[in-house]
Amino acid sequence: GxxxxxxPQSMFIQEGEDVSMxxxxxxxxxxxxxxxxxxxxxxxxxxxLYKAGELTSNGRLxxxxxxxxxxxFLNISASIPSDVGIYFCAxxxxxxxxxxxxxGKGTKLSVKP
Amino acid sequence: xxxxxxxxxxxxxKRGQNVTFRCDPISEHNRLYWYRQTLGQGPEFLTYFQNEAxxxxxxxxxxxxxxERPKGSFSTLEIQRxxxxxxxxxxxxSGGRANTEAFFGQGxxxxxx
Numbered sequence: 001g002x003x004x005x006x007x008p009q010s011m012f013i014q015e016g017e018d019v020s021m022x023x024x025x026x027x028x029x030x031x032x033x034x035x036x037x038x039x040x041x042x043x044x045x046x047x048x049l050y051k052a053g054e055l056t057s058n059g060r061l062x063x064x065x066x067x068x069x070x071x072x073f074l075n076i077s078a079s080i081p082s083d084v085g086i087y088f089c090a091x092x093x094x095x096x097x098x099x100x101x102x103x104g105k106g107t108k109l110s111v112k113p
Numbered sequence: 114x115x116x117x118x119x120x121x122x123x124x125x126x127k128r129g130q131n132v133t134f135r136c137d138p139i140s141e142h143n144r145l146y147w148y149r150q151t152l153g154q155g156p157e158f159l160t161y162f163q164n165e166a167x168x169x170x171x172x173x174x175x176x177x178x179x180x181e182r183p184k185g186s187f188s189t190l191e192i193q194r195x196x197x198x199x200x201x202x203x204x205x206x207s208g209g210r211a212n213t214e215a216f217f218g219q220g221x222x223x224x225x226x
Binding site: 033105 | 117119146158171204213214215216
């Protein structure tokens with residue numbers, strides 16, 4: 001089946017640093033969604049992308065829908081401690097799907113010790 | 114409306130017992146999803162409703178699992194004869210007609226002992 005691969009699996013941030021992560025697939029996606037999940041909570045939708053090449057911002061977060069439609073990128077500028085958490089990409093798996101979403105395994109952001 | 118609501122937040126049950134979880138979606142959202150999430154993984158799709166119709170079920174949804182959405186509003190997920198492998202976070206999400214965005218509840222953490 002279709003899979004979403006997220007990179008990196010984990011990363012450490014220092015306050016004020018910019019952060020980049022990506023999500024790739026071997027199949028084309030028509031929508032990319034980025035979520036953030038805090039421990040013990042459900043994922044929270046951050047950004048939705050609907051068009052190849054689209055660049056969308058939400059505060060310090062910027063996400064891009066890759067031109068090939070097989071990847072997406074999320075950037076966080078000037079990170080703050082509350083950015084810590086797990087970031088997931090997700091998308092509808094294409095033809096034959098009635099609307100469910102598949103998720104990557106996440107990129108875990110932690111604070112540098 | 115404050116978002117997707119799930120009840121209970123936590124459930125501890127003995128192996129072999131039946132459990133039922135409830136999800137109240139965002140008002141007027143016609144799409145409702147159930148997902149399961151284990152530690153270190155992204156949410157995995159279980160089943161999808163559009164209004165009261167269950168349109169899609171994952172292979173993960175064994176015969177011991179059943180979901181209903183009788184009036185197209187709230188939904189229940191029942192697990193019969195629970196096994197230790199059922200221990201996970203069960204997440205509900207809902208979405209409107211306009212796009213494929215899905216908004217998650219806080220989840221029900223199930224522990225089977």
